[in-house]
Amino acid sequence: xxxxxxxxxxxxAPARDRTDRTGxxxxxxxxxxxxxxxxxPFLLPYDPTRVVASASxxxxxxxxxxxxSAGLDVFSRVVAATRLNLLIAGLVTVLATLIGALVGxxxxxxxxxxxxxxxxARGLSRLVDLADAVPAIVLGLVVISFFGATAPTIVVxxxxxxxxxxxxxxRTEVLRVRAEAYLxxxxxxxxxxxxxxxxxxxxxxxxxxWENTSVVFAVSIIVTAALGFVGVGMPPPTPExxxxxxxxxxxAVAGRWWSATFPAAALALAxxxxxxxxxxxxxxxxx
Amino acid sequence: MVxxxxxxxxxxxxxxxxxxxxxxxxxxxxxxxxxxxxxxxGQNYTPQxxxxxxxxxxxxxxxxxxxxGYVVNxxxxxxxxxxxxxxxxxxxxxxxxxGTLELxxxxxxxxxxxxxxxxxxxxxxxxNPVSATVRAYARAAGAIPEYVLAVAGLIVFYAALGWAPAxxxxxxxxILPPPRVTGFPLLDAVLAGNVEAAGSxxxxxxxxxxxxxxxxxxxxxxxxxxxxxxxxxxxxxRFRVASGASRAAVVLSVYRRAAPPVITMTGTLFGYLxxxxxxxxxxxxxxxxxxxxxxxxxxxxxxxxxxxLLVVAAMSLVVFLVVDIVNMLVDPRRRPGVRVEES
Numbered sequence: 001x002x003x004x005x006x007x008x009x010x011x012x013a014p015a016r017d018r019t020d021r022t023g024x025x026x027x028x029x030x031x032x033x034x035x036x037x038x039x040x041p042f043l044l045p046y047d048p049t050r051v052v053a054s055a056s057x058x059x060x061x062x063x064x065x066x067x068x069s070a071g072l073d074v075f076s077r078v079v080a081a082t083r084l085n086l087l088i089a090g091l092v093t094v095l096a097t098l099i100g101a102l103v104g105x106x107x108x109x110x111x112x113x114x115x116x117x118x119x120x121a122r123g124l125s126r127l128v129d130l131a132d133a134v135p136a137i138v139l140g141l142v143v144i145s146f147f148g149a150t151a152p153t154i155v156v157x158x159x160x161x162x163x164x165x166x167x168x169x170x171r172t173e174v175l176r177v178r179a180e181a182y183l184x185x186x187x188x189x190x191x192x193x194x195x196x197x198x199x200x201x202x203x204x205x206x207x208x209x210w211e212n213t214s215v216v217f218a219v220s221i222i223v224t225a226a227l228g229f230v231g232v233g234m235p236p237p238t239p240e241x242x243x244x245x246x247x248x249x250x251x252a253v254a255g256r257w258w259s260a261t262f263p264a265a266a267l268a269l270a271x272x273x274x275x276x277x278x279x280x281x282x283x284x285x286x287x
Numbered sequence: 288m289v290x291x292x293x294x295x296x297x298x299x300x301x302x303x304x305x306x307x308x309x310x311x312x313x314x315x316x317x318x319x320x321x322x323x324x325x326x327x328x329g330q331n332y333t334p335q336x337x338x339x340x341x342x343x344x345x346x347x348x349x350x351x352x353x354x355x356g357y358v359v360n361x362x363x364x365x366x367x368x369x370x371x372x373x374x375x376x377x378x379x380x381x382x383x384x385x386g387t388l389e390l391x392x393x394x395x396x397x398x399x400x401x402x403x404x405x406x407x408x409x410x411x412x413x414x415n416p417v418s419a420t421v422r423a424y425a426r427a428a429g430a431i432p433e434y435v436l437a438v439a440g441l442i443v444f445y446a447a448l449g450w451a452p453a454x455x456x457x458x459x460x461x462i463l464p465p466p467r468v469t470g471f472p473l474l475d476a477v478l479a480g481n482v483e484a485a486g487s488x489x490x491x492x493x494x495x496x497x498x499x500x501x502x503x504x505x506x507x508x509x510x511x512x513x514x515x516x517x518x519x520x521x522x523x524x525r526f527r528v529a530s531g532a533s534r535a536a537v538v539l540s541v542y543r544r545a546a547p548p549v550i551t552m553t554g555t556l557f558g559y560l561x562x563x564x565x566x567x568x569x570x571x572x573x574x575x576x577x578x579x580x581x582x583x584x585x586x587x588x589x590x591x592x593x594x595x596l597l598v599v600a601a602m603s604l605v606v607f608l609v610v611d612i613v614n615m616l617v618d619p620r621r622r623p624g625v626r627v628e629e630s
Contacts, residue, residue, distance in 0.1 A: 248438075
């Protein structure tokens, strides 16, 4: 199996230039969205899970984004969904990177060994490659429907499904770090294998995966919303962008554009704002 | 014989890879919380009915026995009977898979073609204003998912402009579907020489395929541009130019050297496109695999879902096999047993 591996040049010690003030604005859109996620739910004009007006009211003074085909306020739901969607995506990213670090180091440190441990590590490495061959949305659809669509299962399932990207990145880095002289020096100094792995190998091999978190975050936002879109996500009337989008789609086709357009725009804005912010943060780290 | 080993060993690995997924789906179904047999029986619970249904679903006996029974059934292409309709899952897939595949394949072919051409313009005419636009677009690769673009497309091209047909199926309602030969709707219409049906199918495919190409081809463009820019500066290219090769031969050689990563990505893209097709089928009223899977989720039909996962996995594995073989054809250094210095 050959799958594409993203190789990111290794970064040295991050030297931050505090006088660099260009590009700070690139972080602003994401900070605004994160603020909306944190404080938004306290400032809603209407209850996002209740019928508050007649169905399909166009955007206007009372309902800024109009109401959907069931009479729920679109603005309140878009804002309320921000927290859920960002929270799920954020947790998935953290968990996938943790799994990636653990499994990646396990595979990287053991795969060249003889005996059952090496065999197991090589087998696991193949398994990761194979699991990555199946589209994440298909795997997510099946696994989440088996284990039930609640926020915790969605987070755990998606984290496991998206972890192969991180596992592969970290494994590659571990293989590079393993050959470094300072590991031999530490071994000669009598450092145990476990301590060696966590004190010396891990800090030196996670940078590529850390830089890749922006990709994982974007993918997990998109996949979470895709699950909601096909109707496998959180049960209605939970405010969630994907589910809102799919329920608004028939309205949109009938010419009532607002109930689908606003969640779609929120989704695109969140992904775009995070990518912009991440590229700026990483640019600063890299120098 | 020895000469053919490079592809034969790769092909021989396919059943082993498939077996991994068979075991994986097997474990997944057994790891499901709750007892599916009890849930299915509900009010009709009797010990006899329980035992009978358990045996029916292949959930009776020890785990190794269950696994052997499962594999034996799979070898005979038996994925079991759907819990929601009682129909054979294989028969259901045979009917629905071609439509989904056709959608994904159309998008894949057009993405491959478009990215190839666009990358040519970007790399060989860097000062062209089109190139700057394409570069900016390629940088944003995958930022907006296809289902968002699809909803936007429907609002603009169907609701506002009225150019796209209504998203309620693959064909206009008044047109009779062509006789089923291959199962691929468009191919069947073409084979039957039914211009009206073929035209209608194409007009229904334009929006979903266009949306998928727009959302996903940026990935390929990015890789092509990076690869071509590297390959064009290579001494090999200078040697070809200096030795008086024609422009076409030089360009072909540059493309060949840049191709392997793009070919690998095309395989990955196939997976993304199948996922995209699964998500978008409901939106366009296409009655394909995705719609079936969503219905199966809503009725808790784990037999159908297990089959769905296996079929998609098998498809992805076959595509990766093709990708590996094409890569080994394009670049013989990638064949096993050939050692290359890592650059």
